[in-house]
Amino acid sequence: MKKMIKPFQTKYNSAPFSEISNEDFKPAITQLISNTKKEIDAIVNNVESPNFNNTIEALEFSGQQLNRVTSLFFNLNSAETNEGIQKIAQEISPLLSEFSNDISLNEGLFGRVKSVYEKKDSLTLTTEQSTLLDKNYKSFARNGANLNESDKLKLREIDKNLAQLKLKFGENVLAETNKYELHITKKENLSGLPEDAKEAAKLLAESKNKEGWLITLDYPSYIPFMTYADNRELRKELSYAFGSKSFKGDELDNKNIVLEITKLRFERAQLLGYDTHAHFVLEERMAETPGNVSSFLNDLLEKSKPAAEREFKNLEQFAKDLDNIDTLQKWDSGYYSEKLKQKLFSLDDEQLKPYFKLENVIEGVFMLAKKLFGLSFETISDVDKYHKDVLTYKVTDESNEFVSLLYADFFPRSGKRNGAWMTSYKSQYLQNSINERPHVSIVCNFTKPTKSKPSLLTFNEVTTLFHEFGHALHGILANTTYPSLSGTSVFWDFVELPSQILENWCYEKETLELFAKHYETGEVIPMDLINKIKESATFHQGMQTLRQISFGLLDMAWHGKNPTNIADVKAYENEAFKHTNLYPDVPTNCMSTSFSHIFQGGYSSGYYSYKWAEVLDADAFDYFKQEGIFNKAVADKFKDNVLSQGGTENPMKLYKRFRGQEPKPEALLKRAGLIK
DSSP: OHHHHSOOOSGGGOOOGGGOOHHHHHHHHHHHHHHHHHHHHHHHTOSSOOOIIIIIIHHHTTTHHHHHHHHHHHHHHHHSOOHHHHHHHHHHHHHHHHHHHHHHTOHHHHHHHHHHHHTGGGSOOOHHHHHHHHHHHHHHHHTTTTSOHHHHHHHHHHHHHHHHHHHHHHHHHHHHHHHOOEEEOOGGGGTTOOHHHHHHHHHHHHHTTOSSEEEOSSHHHHHHHHHHOOOHHHHHHHHHHHHTTTOSSSTTOOHHHHHHHHHHHHHHHHHTTOSSHHHHHHTTSSSOSHHHHHHHHHHHHHHHHHHHHHHHHHHHHHHHHHHOOSSOOGGGHHHHHHHHHHHHHSOOHHHHGGGOBHHHHHHHHHHHHHHHHOOEEEEOOSSOOSSTTOEEEEEEOTTOOEEEEEEEEOSOOTTSOSSOEEEEEEOOEEETTEEEOOEEEEEOOOOOOOSSOOOBOOHHHHHHHHHHHHHHHHHHTOOOSOGGGSTTOSOTTTTTHHHHHHHGGGGOHHHHHHHOBOTTTOOBOOHHHHHHHHHHTTTTHHHHHHHHHHHHHHHHHHHSSOOTTOOOHHHHHHHHHTTTOOSOOOTTOOSGGGOHHHHTSSOTTTTTHHHHHHHHHHHHHHHHHHHOTTOHHHHHHHIIIIITTTTSSOHHHHHHHHHSSOOOTHHHHHHTTSOO
């Protein structure tokens, strides 16, 4: 525990994972909360009148070790969890929630912050200082500092309950994912499945001392089966299992948790003077209001729905002609889409995968970072890691100066949640004239190497790696004074710009030729495959866009209205989906009960931001295309105005400084093939 109380005495001040046990976390966090309270007391009891340095800056740099240890803990709870960690999470979440409320409801502290805020026009502050002051004042006001005593107590209770409910929601989804297995004993039931997917299923079965093959709800197992398996009944079974996660009325059911979370969020917003949770959230977003989000989503819906309906009709006809399928169901979607794509473009993932060996793709994304931003990545073995599969890199700039540590964790395992994400173990900031550099991590769930093949990625997984690496660059290149404004600490609907813009390079010949080489022959990906990748990029974009819009609309339905009278989660979800539905409803399926983005992660009232950021990234990449995709001047403008600036200024100002204009949706609609 002592190791965690003070800054780590390690190379690069990196996390000493191997020296920390689960049992260390709770006492260390409890002690660090106590230490931070003393720091806060010192600010409150300062006899000097409040000013920017002794109040705002002092508050910003308080609790640094607490922040490090809690980020360490919650990152492990996502990437390498177990029952012990989950139990500790349930115990410490209320403590942290309570502590957070102790700060935001501390009248003496708020009094000092308010005093500085009220004279801000007479202070000579930098843009970043001004942003920090605004953020601090709003943070207090948005967390109840202006409430009376009894309402403050209500707020504390709500926040405590929400922290526990969100954790429970995530634990239930993870338990449901880990619980289900499709055990296949007859080889004919694997018909259509690629060899490496079969091999992975066999290895999984062997690892659990079972005969035959195992398919699970983890994406690297689930997606190939839903895309390629000829056995329609088994696809249906798997789809039912996936779609009914935490919707079975048992101890892992999330229906009541969904209702409780949405009602508590609404109650909290009302307490603070906002109409709904969405009004509260969007005050701190580029979109600003629920009305703007609805207009944005409905405008996209209007433009993409005709294309989506045309695509769906074609897919229906194709399935009917091919296999006499009368009604296309959700479990047919990936399978017939892939078949149609192969027919139209003579292209399938199996053709492409040999060119996307994981190590080569990593090398490719590093080369891209070198060409655009002058960064170099060196594999190192002198920093600790939390699992043997994790790779560690030292990042340096053109002057060979240390820029960042990068952790990369690529393969699924039972203690790791599904999906892909970027996170940080240490923020970048400037203190005592020292530029503290960040420790950034990317976590994915790619197919593991087998006995006969290395890890070969689907093209979708390639874009996922580029996406998460874009987030990583936002952290790596951070260059701000204050940790709370650094890296990805930006408005939520701006945070996806660096990640989504990077995906664009995956479709470009000049990029693919850098790294897409056959894992056995070393042959560079042929030009005709590159052309097919580009041609197929707009395949089913109408349906994909409709799907994303439907998730955004569901999120706004839960958070942009008064949820007090909602009793039936499934019926309410169906109502939200009614304008975006293409497939028949499956009564045993419910998305909300496993919609972790909005009920466990930070995307509540923010799911629209994926499409919002697509408008930004399409418009931004259009600029690169005009000047050359490796144009250093444009890359420097992107680095100087977006990647390095974090949340130091309003994101629209930063974007316009980079681009010279506000973003226009036409670039996105054109790229998606939805307008000419």
